[in-house]
Amino acid sequence: MAARRALPNAHRDPASARRPGRQQSLGSWRRLAAIALSVAAAALAYAPPATATPIYPIADPDPFYWAPGDVGNFAPGDVIRSRPMPTGAYAGATAWQLLYRSSNSANQPIAAVTTVLIPAGGGLNRPIVSYQPFVNSLGMQCAPSHSLFNGTMQEAPALNLLLARGWAVAVPDHLGPTSAYGAARLGGRLTLDGIRAVKRFPPADLAGSPVGLVGYSGGGMATGFAAALAPEYAPELPIVGVAQGGVPVNIGKLARDVGLQPSPLFGLGFAAGIGLEREYPAELPMERILNPAGWALRDQVANACTQEIINAGANKGFNDVFYGNMFDADATTIRILHENSLETFPGVPRVPVYEWHGTNDQVDPWLAREVMGRYCASGTPVLLDLIPGADHGSAIFQGAPRAYGYLSDRFAGIPAPSNC
Template sequence: MAAEQTVSTGRAQRKLPPKTGIQQIFRISSVDSLRALRRLAAAAISAAALCLTNAAPATAAPIYPIPESDAFYWAPPDLANFRSGDVLRSRAMPTAVYPGATAWQLLYRTTDSQNAPIAAVTTVFVPSGGGDNRPLVSYQPFVNSLGTRCAPSHTLFNGGLQEGPALNVLLARGWALAVPDHLGPTSAYGAARLGGRITLDGIRAAKRFEPAGLAGSPVGLAGYSGGGMATGFAAALAPEYAPELPIVGAAQGGVPVNIGKLALEVGGTPNPLFGLGFAAAMGLEREYPNELVMDRILNTGGSELRARIANACTDEIIAAGANRSFGDVFTTGMDADETTVRILHENSLETFPGVPRAPIYQWHGAADQVSPVLVREVSGRYCAAGTPVLLDMIPGADHASAMLQGIPRAFDYLADRFAGVPAPTNC
């Protein structure tokens, strides 16, 4: 099992570009923002698990988001004829906020949780000088939304993506980037395994897109919190789902590795971010429409909230659900049925049997509300299977401060993997 100690990546941290810093980059400066992030993962995932309890075979359809009006996102009728990761269409994007870079959006074929073909979008950035098989990082943002308008392919360019400015730090290193809409075409927030598949197929698409010049690029993965879940699942799925991808390392932080256990620990009391958890339940219902249904367990208040946030982004969801509890929206108890347990296990890294083969940098706040104990256990399981894991438990850090402290270390970790430096481990 990975040692319970604070570690470094074994090389000096690189300086960020002038007049930047991680807090500035992520626009986290107020006390209120930090407090919100401290509660984010726990509130979001716990409600997701609990509000799907006692589900039975669906008798009503989920509420899906308003379809994309932009025809670029529409899947072609012959989608099933393409391979996973095949590019269906592409378009160039403006890069005023990413100076010197060239950007494209790619629509590509991937698969949902029932192995049916779906179309997804990734945004690819190549820094000045072109592709030339330079390192490629797939960066998974923490997206906690139900509206397709909230996806990175939109918010990267309208200022809505909180992590957007940090991408310039990676581009300044000379790395190409792929930023997938990892919640998928129905914004299935909470469906982490789906996010892993979309991430891997987005990398395939970026490498197959000839104008980007990335066919021979080594690949790194990075993400935090909800983005860390998609990153973690991409790393765990890769040996079987995409074994051909040359993934040299994954940096994942603040990951809720068991959404069911987290629910039991923190669910059931009024929470300022209750709406995020309710939204995650709606996302899982969208991804498993024939197995999960919320209608049978919602009271009038729950039905109203569900309709109100069906197309909402993070801030709108938080405002709509603020300080509610389960009793305000549900009519049943908390005993989960077998179907719900199975689906929660499928979307929790602790219970998902896949093991990454690429080296892992796993960072987590020792004071995080998302259980550090479970993160240690998952890291230990990976170590036992022979995966080099560098577990970085940051003393005294909660969910927000661990993100800020770990991001520079994560980038340095990936730089070493791209440079061919042997992966450090504290297994």
């Protein structure tokens, strides 16, 4: 078992909590969160007056995804339509996709999709795990509801491990109907409304099920926000535990830490800037700061999935695609970054949390430790698992089995351990 350090009950100077890390290899796309979100935050730091138009993805050609004209007449979490799905990759399971009502960051009604997988034997109010994958894309074809069934989801083997425990698994398209990559608070809301939809869908037979949340990296951001939003947004949901790993808790500070150097994964951060612009079109326009190369890159990745985005932006830097001072943030930009960063979001989970992080992660583990300390001070049981020597790419494999065991104990009613 990895070393588990006691958490502080109050904030410390972040500088005193920092530890030097070794230079990280960026060869694996699983290490994308650090560069991706830092580039996004810096790219949006200069926010001129809103006169531009965001570049939205091509609509999904499948009409199942289309919101009806009366979407606003449904309550958040209501199922609008459903369909069964083939389950070749998930032997013995039954699967449905649900289109449900939620709201975007401007509180406007939207329709979103979640996929629910039920182990053999049916629902029977068995535990539900809402699994938020790390999705780092701008095209609708890249959403989990597609990648679950076409063989492109990297985390698909984990879902079979959860099904093997007898749990139902809900997988929301937590980037929403415009693939707003980077909008973490939206991801939390979509996660909670997706759970509501699964519990309200009679064929699933999960209305009385307890709920656990799990996600890593970008999926951990959606998971963390779901946990922090739940006490006020969805207090009726019987969430018993949360497991989140490698979570970037402040994308603005991540931008400061990583800096302006070119990166093999620059395109992912640029894409996250596009995603945030989609979610806040009147407040975070990018067009006024794009140079001609930036315009070309924007057009090239607007409907792309992860690897295409990585290839298009490889080894670029801010000066290659932007005009202006990327770190001269105005009040509007700061507010939006705070709204989408767990460190500065005021909500606190009211259920037990397991947070795991590699000590050599480029996504600052010591800043995550401070956030968990704030949760502890608010009375939330937290188990922080700092994995010695692990970086962002390797920590997921070491922490995930512990995360599943942690949720299993919460479903069994075992008191939650804490190192607050």
